[in-house]
Amino acid sequence: YRQRLISCSEVHVENDNYEYGHQSLSNCPGTPPESYMPCDLGPCSPPPEWRAGTWGPCSASCGDGVMERTVQCVGGESNRCSGDAMPSTTKVCSNPSCHLPSSCLDIQSTNGPIQDSEHFLSVQGKALKIYCAGMQTDTPQEYITLATGEKENFSEIFGFRLNDPTQCPANGSRREDCDCRRDYTAAGITTFSKVRIDLRRMHIISSDWTFASTREGKSVPFATAGDCYSLATCPQGQFRINLSGTGLKVAENA
Numbered sequence: 001y002r003q004r005l006i007s008c009s010e011v012h013v014e015n016d017n018y019e020y021g022h023q024s025l026s027n028c029p030g031t032p033p034e035s036y037m038p039c040d041l042g043p044c045s046p047p048p049e050w051r052a053g054t055w056g057p058c059s060a061s062c063g064d065g066v067m068e069r070t071v072q073c074v075g076g077e078s079n080r081c082s083g084d085a086m087p088s089t090t091k092v093c094s095n096p097s098c099h100l101p102s103s104c105l106d107i108q109s110t111n112g113p114i115q116d117s118e119h120f121l122s123v124q125g126k127a128l129k130i131y132c133a134g135m136q137t138d139t140p141q142e143y144i145t146l147a148t149g150e151k152e153n154f155s156e157i158f159g160f161r162l163n164d165p166t167q168c169p170a171n172g173s174r175r176e177d178c179d180c181r182r183d184y185t186a187a188g189i190t191t192f193s194k195v196r197i198d199l200r201r202m203h204i205i206s207s208d209w210t211f212a213s214t215r216e217g218k219s220v221p222f223a224t225a226g227d228c229y230s231l232a233t234c235p236q237g238q239f240r241i242n243l244s245g246t247g248l249k250v251a252e253n254a
Contacts, residue, residue: 002037046075050086058093060125067093103199104132104140118145123199128247131194133210143194143211144204147245150191150213155220158227158236159187168234184228188217195222202251 008028052071059065071089073081100122101107107119113136121130121142131143146153160180162169169178194211195204206222214220225237243249 002039004035004037006032006035008032048073048075048081050074050081052087055091060093064092064094064125067091100127104130104135104142107132108135108140121199124202126247130197130199141196142199143196144243144246144248145194146192146242148242150193152240152242153193153195153222154189154191155222155224155239156189156237157184157187157217157220157225158229158238159184159217160236161228162230165229165231168230168232172234172236174236180229186218186226186228188214188220190214190220190222192222 050071051074053069055067055069058067068090071087100120101110102122104119104121106121108114116131116133116135118129118131120127123130129145131145132140133143134140159182160178161182161184163179163181169175190209190212192212195206196208196210197204204222206224208222209219212219212222220239223239223241225235225239227235227237229236241250
C-alpha cells in the first residue's frame with residue numbers, strides 16, 4: 001500500500017493575507033480523504049530453492065552401486081541457495097534380489113549340459129554378457145564376443161625380411177617392391193571373433209584360438225605383433241584390439 005499524511009487546516013483571509021491554523025481531524029467538516037491506497041508492483045520473485053531431479057539407474061546390475069541425480073538452485077534474483085540445505089546428488093543402491101551366476105560352470109550346474117551360447121554373468125558386481133563354450137563338457141569356458149568384428153581384432157607377424165637387414169627403407173613404411181625375401185617361418189596373420197577370458201584374474205588368454213581364424217602362416221596370439229624385417233628400428237608387424245560393446249576395456253597398466 002501507499003500512505004500519505006492527512007491534516008486539517010483553517011484559513012483566515014484578511015486584506016489578501018492568508019493565515020493557516022491546524023485543527024484536529026475531528027473538527028473538520030465532511031469525510032476526510034483516505035490516508036492509505038492499495039498498490040500493485042507485480043508478482044514478487046520466489047525465494048531461491050534447491051530443485052532435485054529424478055534418480056538415475058543404479059550403476060551396478062548386481063550388488064551395491066551408486067545412483068546419481070542433478071540438483072540445481074532455482075528462483076530468486078541471485079540464485080543463492082544455502083549450501084547446508086543442498087540435497088544429495090548421489091546415494092548408494094543395491095539389488096539384493098539379483099542372483100546371476102558367476103561362471104559358465106555355475107550355469108551348467110543349474111541347467112545341466114546345454115548348447116553353447118551367450119549368458120549374463122556377474123563379473124565384479126556388474127552383469128556382463130559372456131559366451132559359454134564347452135557346455136557339454138566337464139570344463140566349460142568363458143569367452144568375450146568381439147562386437148567390432150575381426151577387422152578390428154587381429155594379430156600379425158610380418159613375413160618379409162630385408163636382404164640388407166641394416167636398412168629401414170621408405171622411413172619404415174611398407175613397400176611391396178622392397179628388396180626383401182619372404183621366408184620368416186614364424187610369420188602369420190590371425191583374426192579373432194571371440195577371445196577367452198579368465199574371470200577370476202580378469203585376464204584375456206591370448207593363446208586360445210578356438211574362435212580365431214589364421215589367414216596365412218602360423219597362428220599368432222591375440223594382441224601380438226612382430227617381425228624379422230630389419231635390425232634397425234623399423235617395426236612392420238601389426239595388431240589391433242577393439243573391445244567396444246563388450247563392457248570391458250584394456251587396463252591402463254596392461
